[in-house]
Amino acid sequence: xxxxxxxxxxxxxxxxxxxxxxxxxxxxxxxxxxxxxxxxxxxxxxxxxxxxxxxxxxxxxxxxxxxxxxxxxxxxxxxxxxxxxxxxxxxxxxxxxxxxxxxxxxxxxxxxxxxxxxxxxxxxxxxxxxxxxxxxxxxxxxxxxxxxxxxxxxxxxxxxxxxxxxxxxxxxxxxxxxxxxxxxxxxxxxxxxxxxxxxxxxxxxxxxxxxxxxxxxxxxxxxxxxxxxxxxxxxxxxxxxxxxxxxxxxxxxxxxxxxxxxxxxxxxxxxxxxxxxxxxxxxxxxxxxxxxxxxxxxxxxxxxxxxxxxxxxxxxxxxxxxxxxxxxxxxxxxxxxxxxxxxxxxxxxxxxxxxxxxxxxxxxxxxxxxxxxxxxxxxxxxxxxxxxxxxxxxxxxxxxxxxxxxxxxxxxxxxxxxxxxxxxxxxxxxxxxxxxxxxxxxxxxxxxxxxxxxxxxxxxxxx
Ligand code: GLN
Numbered sequence: 001x002x003x004x005x006x007x008x009x010x011x012x013x014x015x016x017x018x019x020x021x022x023x024x025x026x027x028x029x030x031x032x033x034x035x036x037x038x039x040x041x042x043x044x045x046x047x048x049x050x051x052x053x054x055x056x057x058x059x060x061x062x063x064x065x066x067x068x069x070x071x072x073x074x075x076x077x078x079x080x081x082x083x084x085x086x087x088x089x090x091x092x093x094x095x096x097x098x099x100x101x102x103x104x105x106x107x108x109x110x111x112x113x114x115x116x117x118x119x120x121x122x123x124x125x126x127x128x129x130x131x132x133x134x135x136x137x138x139x140x141x142x143x144x145x146x147x148x149x150x151x152x153x154x155x156x157x158x159x160x161x162x163x164x165x166x167x168x169x170x171x172x173x174x175x176x177x178x179x180x181x182x183x184x185x186x187x188x189x190x191x192x193x194x195x196x197x198x199x200x201x202x203x204x205x206x207x208x209x210x211x212x213x214x215x216x217x218x219x220x221x222x223x224x225x226x227x228x229x230x231x232x233x234x235x236x237x238x239x240x241x242x243x244x245x246x247x248x249x250x251x252x253x254x255x256x257x258x259x260x261x262x263x264x265x266x267x268x269x270x271x272x273x274x275x276x277x278x279x280x281x282x283x284x285x286x287x288x289x290x291x292x293x294x295x296x297x298x299x300x301x302x303x304x305x306x307x308x309x310x311x312x313x314x315x316x317x318x319x320x321x322x323x324x325x326x327x328x329x330x331x332x333x334x335x336x337x338x339x340x341x342x343x344x345x346x347x348x349x350x351x352x353x354x355x356x357x358x359x360x361x362x363x364x365x366x367x368x369x370x371x372x373x374x375x376x377x378x379x380x381x382x383x384x385x386x387x388x389x390x391x392x393x394x395x396x397x398x399x400x401x402x403x404x405x406x407x408x409x410x411x412x413x414x415x416x417x418x419x420x421x422x423x424x425x426x427x428x429x430x431x432x433x434x435x436x437x438x439x440x441x442x443x444x445x446x447x448x449x450x451x452x453x454x455x456x457x458x459x460x461x462x463x
Contacts, residue, residue, distance in 0.1 A: 016073035020049040023075040036157040040120040048117045072115030079172040080121040083202040092136040093126035094335040105202025114229045122157030128206045131409040134400040135339045149393040152182025159186040169217045177413025180425035184388035184438025195420030196241040199234035207316035210417040220455040224248035257291030262381035275431045283428045301369040309414040311363035318347025378444040388438045424451040
């Protein structure tokens, strides 16, 4: 879609102002109902669009202009945990209801430099804690495919804004599935890059050893193009890698004949919704038709992934949320929602003397075993194919009051975060009731390019 918009802007078939206004109109007509946005910035977006039109008019070499700034004029939005200079950033929590950052997150400024135009800030579970978007203090985001259902979480607004065409793409974070899960619920594409591939500077931290920054798009090609812009070393984030950033678009359509795709036996259990299992199997068939070799693999320690995640994550959450003390910034701590309080209590307990060894340390040991399982698997296969969510998008209100049910939704996504691996979530069809279903392709560290190649071919073969 982005390359097509670029072509239209270059050929003067549309102006950037028209493009931005069309998207702002979709927001005006739909967002009252969907609730994807917490803050909208239409005036600054229109000003930026006018500026882009000027640049296009004045340019002597449009190819060069778009080559240097491939996202020129593209309407986007940021999850509301990305710091945006002079624009309210709430983390969807009442604690930060009136917080206005004094600087942009690295990804925000990189996307600005590439020419993208932000239309505002998107709803999510408060501090990204959740899988349905219902932990937001600003109300749930509805699923554009069925408004009685959630659009997933925690990046709920990210997915809904893209699926309903309010923006061309949107940013988000994935600590335990928060990009892949909402993408699978809304027929969109999500990339969760390798840990350390994209800078987290300026993003409100959830669990620092797991957080990664990605985006949701409507196509694999768009996803690859955007990652080429956001990835890379950042001197402000010591966890970013110095590995060179690839051109993820290059050879994206190369033949995948002979690629080895692993199917994890533990991931296709009876606990997965039968329509999701069925669609996953059809996806496997498509890959086979494309010439890929399907190989059965086992990740024996996956069964402990969720338990380990829900010890490590709250521990890191309790530490990260300590800075919201109502003194330096933020409102008083009584403004924390139930889920944040639950995680602060669980985390503080897991880290306390006497319990640390048996809980936190043990969870970290399990994490090492999970990483080893994956490493072993990647000595045999190029990528792993798995469902994203074990359940279809729940009705609004269905799981929010039951934390355990909520946590179980993450069972297929958290192993990837524990191991710091990249994963691409792509649509693979609809249930009989018309709800979107997604699969994920998981790769070895820093092999995003491989995932894009597989995803691109699948997207074409599966329409
Ligand atoms: N649902 C998971 C959790 O609540 C993942 C959240 C995330 O990825 N931000 O912890």
